[in-house]
Amino acid sequence: MKKVTIVSSTLIAVLVIVFSLTYYNRLSPSITSADIQIEGRITPFDENNVLVELDIVRLKDELASHYIYPVASGLGNISFVEDPGYYTPGSIGTWYESEELLRRETSDKIAMDHIGFAIPTQKGNYKTKFTMNKLENTNGQAEIELYYVHVEKKYGKTLSWIKKIPLSS
DSSP, X not given: OHHHHHHHHHHHHHHHHHHHHHHHHTOOOSSOGGGEEEEEEEEXXXXXEEEEEEEXXXXXXXXXXXXXXXXXXXXXXXXXXXXXXXXXXXXXXXXXXXXXXXXXXXXXXXXXXXXXXXXXXSSEEEEEEEEEEEOTTOOSSOEEEEEEEEEOXXXXXXXXXXXXXXXXX
């Protein structure tokens, strides 16, 4: 009887471990880069600023944290344009974990402290627009790269990803 109990207990423990490892290895992010679609345009705003307009389609609710970072050489300071029908974030800033992921992706392209913003986590269509100031040494057309940084961890497993979004002029 003791042997049956020991064998049964061992078998159950092995099955639980195999199931747990299989579950852990199959963990996936709550959304993928295909679930967020962003199109953007850059246009001159005035002598000292460029205007960035974004059309955002979120196909699924997002359960994790995210930031959108405009990475621009020769530009600084984000100022949102408040217009009816456009989303304006309550605040702009950064988060250490998302900024570290971005820094690894862009290597030396970004400054030490970079400013990003979040959009609503609910499924839907959003539009936003903001200006960025031209710095004194900027000549000609400014180049902006937009990055969507998704930060997610489940049971200690990192499920984060970054999507680079092309902007048209």
